[in-house]
Each structure stands twice: as C-alpha cells, then as structure tokens.
Amino acid sequence: MTQLTTPAAATPAAAAHTRSPGRPGRTRRSPAKSLLLHGTLILASLIAIGPIAWVLLSSFKPGYAVQSSDLTLVKEPTLANYSYVLFDTNFPKWLLNSVIVAAFTMLIGIFLSATTGYAVSRFNFPGRRSLMLVFLVTQMFPAAILIVPIYTIMARLGLINTLPALIIAYLTIAVPFCAWMLKGYFDSIPTSLDEAAALDGCGPFAIFWKVVLPLARPAIAVTAFYTFLTAWGEVMYASAFIQTDNKFTLAYGLQQFVPQFNPQWEYLTAAAVLVTVPAGLVFMFAQRHLVSGLTAGGTKG
Amino acid sequence: MRTVTAEPAPASAPSGRRSAPPSRLRRSWDKHWYAWAMVLPVVIVLAVLIFYPLFRGVWLSLTNLTEANQVAEICTRSITGSEVCKDNPNKWEFVGLDNYVNVLSGNVGQFWQWTGITLIWTVGCVVFHYGLGLGLAVMLNRPMWGRGLYRVLLVLPWAVPAFVSAFAWKFIFNERFGLANSVLSSLGIDPVDWFSNQWTSLFTAIVTNIWLGVPFMMVALLGGMQTIPGELYEAAEIDGASPWQRFRNITLPGLRSVSMTVILLGTIWTFNMFPIIFLVTEGQPAGETEILVTGAFRAAFEGIRNYSLASTYGVLILSILLVFSVFYRRVLRKQGEVW
Secondary structure: OHHHHHHHHHOHHHHHHOOOOOOOOOOOOOHHHHHHHHHHHHHHHHHHHHHHHHHHHHHOOOHHHHOOOOOOOOOOOOOHHHHHHHHOOOHHHHHHHHHHHHHHHHHHHHHHHHHHHHHHHHOOOOOHHHHHHHHHHHOOOOHHHHHHHHHHHHHHHOOOOOHHHHHHHHHHHHHHHHHHHHHHHHHOOOHHHHHHHHHOOOOHHHHHHHHHHHHOHHHHHHHHHHHHHHHHOOOHHHHHHOOOHHHOOHHHHHHHHOOOOOOOHHHHHHHHHHHHHHHHHHHHHHHHHHHHHHHHHHHOO | OHHHHHOHHHHHOOOOOOOOOOOHHHHHHHHHHHHHHHHHHHHHHHHHHHHHHHHHHHHHOOEOOOOOOOOOEEEEEOOOOOEEEEEOOOOOOEOOOHHHHHHHHOOOOOHHHHHHHHHHHHHHHHHHHHHHHHHHHHHHOOOOOOHHHHHHHHHHHHHOOHHHHHHHHHHHOOOOOOHHHHHHHHOOOOOOOHHHOHHHHHHHHHHHHHHHHHHHHHHHHHHHHOOOOHHHHHHHHHOOOOHHHHHHHHHHHHOHHHHHHHHHHHHHHHHOOOHHHHHHHOOOOOOOOOOHHHHHHHHHHOOOOOHHHHHHHHHHHHHHHHHHHHHHHHHHHHOOOOO
C-alpha cells in the first residue's frame, strides 16, 4: 500500500486537483443521473451548512426572537448580541486565554516533536518501531485516565486554575500527534536530499536543520494550526482545571451563557460565531494538507 | 527505548582495555546516538506527562481516594490562632481490586449501562461517518460542474470547533424554540421533547457527531481515491465492468489501507468523544445517555470527587480500546495487510 499512498503525501495539494484525465464514459451522464448526483450533493451541502447558517442568522436576532417558536429567517437584525458579548462579558478575556493556551501548546508541541518525527522517519534505530507504536497507543489513552493524576500533580504544584496547567495537559494530546503527523510528512521528502547534504559534509543535525526543516515548513505550519485548533476546542481539561471566571478558555466560557436556568441563547449564538470565524479560516487553510499527513502517517509503519 | 538508559555504562567504561570488537550496545550507540538524542525530548515528555500519570492512574484505581479523604492530616485552628494537626483517621488507602469488583459487579455506578450506550454511540457514529463519507467521496470524485464548491461546503462542519457544534445542535434541538421542532411542526408532526427520553436524547448527540465527523472521512477517502490509478478504471471499463463492479473491485480495495486507518482512528476518537455528550445531552435524562468518558469525568469532578473511581473507569476504558486495537490489527494481519 505504501506506493499507493506516497503520491498523495508527496503532493497533497496537487493530488487534490489533478484527476486522471478523461475517464471514458464518465463525463457524459444521462440527465436523470446528473440530476440525482447534483440533487444529493446539494442536499448534503445544505445539511452541512444549515446549522452554521442557522446559528449565524440567530445571532443577529434580538433575544425574544431567538427564543420564540415561530420560524423566521431574519427578524429585526441587530448587532446588540455581539456588542453585549464583546463589551459586557468576559468574552475578550476568555479569547485571550484561549489564544495564549493554544499558542503555547502549539509552539512547545511542534518544537518538541519535529526532531522526533525526523528521527523516526529517517533512521532505523532500535526502539523506532516501539516509539511509533507508543504514539499510536497514546491516541487511545482516554483523557479520563490521565485527567485525575494530572489534576493531582497540578494541585501539588499549585497550578490548578492557571493557564500553564492547561498547556501542560494539552501537550499530552499535542506531542504524540505532532510527531506522528510530521513523521508522515518527512517520509514524503526524498532521502536523496539528505544523502546529498551528507556528501557535502553535513552532520545529521545540520541536515535536519538546514535541509529537511525548511522543506517541511508547510507541514509544520499545518501541524501547528491543527494543534492550535485542538487546544482551542478542548473542553474536558478546561472544565476540570479552571475554576474562576477570568481564567476560562472559550470552550468552557461559552457554557456560561447557557446555564440550566435562564439560558441566553442569543448571546451564545453571537459568541459561537465569533469563536468559529477565525478558527474556521485557519482550518480551511490547513485541512487539505491535514488528511494526507494523517493517513500517510497511519499507513506507513 | 530501554537501550537508551542502558547506554551510559558501556560508553564510560574504558574501551581501550578490550581489543575485542566493541560490544553490540556500543556499536549500536555509535551508530544511533543522534537518532536517540533527537527523540529524547519527546520520550521525556511522554514519560512525564503520559506514562507517569498513566501508572499513577492505575495505582489510584487500586485505592479509595476521594476528595473527602485525600488529606493525610486534619488541621484545626483553635480560637487563639494556633493550629493543631493530627493524622486523618479516614485517610485514603490501598484497597486492591475493590473498585474493579464494585464497578464490574454494578454495585457502584452504572458501568454496564454506560458501556452499552458507548457501544451504540460508537458504532452508530462510525458506521454513518464511514458510509456517508464514502458515498460523498465517490460522488465528489467524478468530474462535474461545481465540484470545488461542493467540496468546500461539505467540509465546513469540520471547520467548526466541536464545542461550538455541540451548542449549535443543542440550540437546534431545543424543545421550545429549536429549529428541529419548528420543522417538525410545519410538517404537521408533534414537536418532540428531545432530551427527556433516553433514545431521542442519544439521537441528538449522534446526529451532532455524525454531522461533525463526516467531512474528515470524506476528505480522507477522497484523498485515498485519488491515489488509485485511472488506468485500472479504463481497463475495467473496456472489459465491460459495471459502475458497481468497478466500485467493488477497484475503489474499495484501493481504499483499503486508508479505510482501515480512518476507521480505527474514528472508532478511538468517537469512543473518547467527550464534548458532544457532555454539552449536547449532558447525560439527560437522568444520566441515561452518559458514555464511559463523560461518566468517568462526572465521577471525578462532580459531587463528591471520587478520584479513585474515575481512575478505575479510565483503566477500564483504556483496556477496552487496547483489546479492540489488538484484535483489529490481528484481523488486518490475517488478511495480509502489513501495518
């Protein structure tokens, strides 16, 4: 299977665009089939964007219109929900907390795992296979088993209710994942480049630093974004470790808008839009490369 | 990695004394030291942040640690301000396998009920993720007008952070003003009290997670399809194979390795998917839609924090996943997949 996945990993962007030109008979479809195909895809697209659109529309409605049972697309559009969320709540503070936590998780995670990804990709050293297996197995560790010990460690270090606690906890998710992803990408960089650099007298660290790392820059960017988004959206640790309002991250802070009694859905929708737009933009940039990296890492031992 | 820690000894020993060829370890060290140096930071991080907590978690599951008995000493402040401390008579202690016995026999918590819900949740989600993802990928893999646009629209749910999707769908399934009930009413169907019945409640969570997870499967499978050489299809067509036969005999086998990876990952992710259940159903009604992960979380951080019980659930969850993965790998290997 390796040779089949390699082309996609090597040129993920290109592979997404180029189709093998002209499959005979495929381009000409009967009108009925064409209708069925487009109909299905349009329906699927509507389902895909429906909830997002509905939240977006609701965020512009005044509170009483959001919490009413009659179905209207637009009703007295207003920006009041946004201004309330941005200026009268701790939302900006939560946003800042989320950015800090996600950024540090990303930086530390990438920094730690790039060399490992390279070593696992290039050198056939004893322990390599078991390390790969460990990366895979750690994907299986439910936060449920790690969360209590990490919580007690944090409590002993006095880090409960601080942002570093979250960063450390998120590294448990980020590091194996980054190493796994980057290994997949490094595999797609031809080893002949390493060999050429070695002939020129570069040591293994110099090859990594001067040759491979610059080539892997897009991959590192994508991995970085993905780690960022993972930390951005994590709920469990954020719910367990953070206790005071001004330390919440967005994932936990948003719950404050919809308590059991008197939920304020209009503010939640506005906040949800504010959270999604930047994350969505980052994501759209990253996603194409993401899967090829992930599945390439997965299919090649 | 055991070799790394064993290294320093032979390296520091005077190597000149032995004129015999250097030991296997020594040669291995000379050849691989830079590889080991490169993986060292991550090995340390994994050891400190994952394996130490893991072993501690296993240890905690053998104790009766809760929030109430966690302190070793009880200190009382007298009216003069001096503090008197004495040993906590009810200090937490080692209890062996009691937690496991209690959990597995159903004396404490609802392990088997949660396991059942988790299985339904996982199987339901993964089957739909894969099925819908494959269907959409097959459709998107054909040359047609507007393919790029469809692709972007269909990927959108993935771009939404999971907790936001959870809120969005909880909003849609709201009993009083949710979109779902409005649509049902306009179709002349009675609105449903989604969260007051176990199955409709679970249904909302599964729908949310399917919506969230299909794009990943679709993109992954689409990527896999694009690595299948077009000549295979041409040859099949010349031989007179029907579209279904081409799908069965070329597309599916060509997708095997990608499929196996994404199904394994998807299963593990869904099994441990915390935010959707936690935020959408919140276990309603009365904890009947709790999955193992959210149940363990609630044991640890809600009410009297029962840390040891939560660790026990954690160990059991991990065991289930490990058994599943080993089994899965074995089946794959039997079918000749080297992985």
